[in-house]
Amino acid sequence: MSAFASALAELTTLLVSADVAGLVSAARKVRSAVPADNEDLAALADGVVAVLATYGEDIDRELLVAQLENDIAGMSMLAAAGTASTGASAARAAPAEVPRGLPEWVDAAMLSEFLDAQRHGLTEVEEILLEAASAGDSEKLRIARILHTLKGESSTVGFSELEELYHVLEDRLGEVPALTAIVDEALAVKDWVLLAVPALLAGNPAPPGRTELLARLRAEQPVAVKHEAARSTGPEAKTTIPSDPEVLALFGEFHDEAMESLTQADEMLVSIESGVVDAPTVDALFRVFHTIKGLAGFLDLGAIGALAHAAETLLDDARNDLATLTEDRLDLLLRATTMIRNVLEATRAAVASGGEAAKIEGFDVLLDRLVTVRKPKVRDVPRELPPMPVAQDADGDDAAERRAGTTTAKETIKVDLARVDSLVETIGELVIVDAMVMGSADLRSTVSPRTRHQLAQLSKIVRDLQRQGLALRMVPLRGVFQKMSRLVRDLSRRSGKPIRLDLAGQDAEMDRSLAERLGDPLVHMMRNAVDHGVESVEARRKAGKPETATLRLSAYHEGGNIIIELSDDGKGLDRDAILRKATERGLVMEGASLTDREVYELIFAPGFSTAVQVTELSGRGVGMDVVKRTVDELRGRIQIATEPGRGTTFKLVLPLTLAIIDGMLLVAGSRRYVLPTLAIVESLQPRAEQIHRFAGGAQVLDVRGEQLPLVDLGRLLGIDALSSVDPTRGFVVVVDGLNSRFGLLVDDLIGQQQVVIKHIDATVNHAGLFSGAAILSDGHVGLILNPAALRADEPRIPAARMMPAPTPEAK
């Protein structure tokens, strides 16, 4: 009997006793008796020692004994065979306790399952490989699948060493023309894994040889070759989408999902850049690219697949060593998300038109850099970069928490938007009819109290239905806001100003169609804030401000509206500069005295810019014009608050939905009109001494010392109104028309009412005085006044502070 066999026998006899110390020393004896050339056996013995070393009182004794018996049987078989690595039963060290260093969700049962699965999978791989000569493509695919599973399992239990090896082998497998080319490497991997698993399970370091294996596998696939491979599946190779309708339908879903995950990826990347780097974030990022890669492969979108693969490879490095996630690489990853987005959009356009996807500029360069960045550089040229902006959630929930939230996402279904719209519209009609029924005079006089009660009940349900119907279209602003954190990061980089972005109220909801349209104006506001609001670092230092500027983007509900606020702590609006520029451009007459409010609103004029220089960011004067136009179209308004040296706040007040507005019912002549409540500042009954008529024409209203132009609604609409004759018998509604306030003279105010907006034919409404129509509670149609158009139409007061629009005579 060999020394090993006798040591093993001693261990076996000790099994029945409770003497742990004896067991441990017996196991050590076994280990030391292992013949030098038998690595497998050594590994197994190591495992046994390790298991016993971690033996504690809480361990199930029976289980331990059973495992040890198992291991002893394995060892005696190995010893008998005297071979190193061919036995499939090599690794049998099922752990009694989870080794330290593994993820906390991994328990003993999971590890033993893992062990079985690895053993089983590898045996299968071996079988296929040994018949490689006769194996075809389907066998290759089978191996690829097994390897992928093994890789995934390794990742789940946190064995990154195994994972990487599998990953590289997988890559290699994808490149070789025939299985026979990698039999040797694959078998070597298998042998190593079978050795490593017991060691890792025992909490020991992985046995040596992995680095060599990796080098061997990678040597077979030099970077240049890999690069070529990625390239050959680039956009040149796959610019068209298969015309298979099923695949096309899938593409739509893929597009939406990919866009969503890319936004999340952006957020994570920005947060990593700000220094918050942890393994779960990297894992989540990896998964994003991995999923995109997989789907892109399935849909034959080679370009996207190649990019995602390159990005994934970088992230895989990071999973092994977080330190590899350098600024350079992060930047490339951010560029990759943008590029994938562009390619996706181009592809979608191609799908829509049935043509070929346009080649995206810079694609090859980016792919090239993504691949080459992994090659060690001779010398890293340090770049001067501003500190990274941090998107911080001022609500207090940090990124990790939010990610946790997304994994337990609510169940959702996808519904065709047209169906939702049609449902909401039908509900709108129901609401109108309900109002008509409830308002009907004969109903009120004839029905019994019981019926009335039931009708009231019905009405209540109709309102509930309306609320729920509108909620169907509501989406949180999170998506829009997340894009902004990426934008600010880029802007900060480009402008060289360190900026931090605080976000608040991301869960506030608004109508999807509104939220979608918010993107553009927000981008312009951000640019404006970074370029004009935030000072240079030197200027901030001089002013005694922190070098890192803070932008704060928040959303909240207020009285049936949603408020979106963007504040900066920059230099504030420069009243004099704005006025000077406006005078230069002929927007304001020389020497005119304007209120602060009027001056600030000049920045919304088309083509207006105070920027001394047109920069890459802004200065062409288009941005704020877009903001104003969009807000007007959405029937909202903008308020500006600014303090020199302290910063500026832009406040967008927007309706929650485009389908329904709060309206004030006005009367002019015998007709009722609706004015959006959002546009109304106040209403009053004018006294004779408040109204002045310039040369018998244009009227001016004096409200607490402020002179407002007075628009006579009756005259404007060409109808006979009492108030036109005697203004003191009517009412004045002070309207916030953005460019200036004005008073709207009407006969009577009926009250506020929520109305469903109906479109009216543009050919009917060619004067643009109305923004739509509403069905009033008596079934009649009430036209909705467009505040912006009312003022523009009234004859200007000569010598007004604002210059009149250029007239033929003025030319």
Next chain:
Amino acid sequence: MSTAVQPANTALGEPGRYLTFRLDREVYGVPILNVREIIEMQEISPVPRAAPSVRGVVNLRGRVLPVIDPKIRFGLDPVEPSELTVIIVLQPGDSKPFGVLVDEVLEVHRFDADAITDAPAGASDQQDALAAFGKVRDQLVFLLDPTSLGPQ
């Protein structure tokens, strides 16, 4: 989409079924395929500063429908509401529906090829509206292009 059994649109001035109506003493016709429905006269909310022939808008089951007075379009006196006045809701082709105010609706009549003659050039100031002449029991019918009646 669904396959139409009949052509969606009767070609202008072609034989087929027409809805005939009266404006003052003359009889006019529009292809029945372009007629969505006929609704009774109701209060019309005027749209200030719209084209004169636009009488206003009405609430058609929750939708806002513009109503045209063809007599104003043809340079006649406006339609005077009476017990016989109705609104014909037209929807030619893919356009949005609109209402046309008429003095009286008469009948749906089938015009065969021999009952239709092309409108000679210069027969009317409203040449674009007039598609052809039709004959019903010796009564002349002006067959109209419904598109030309819509809000312009």
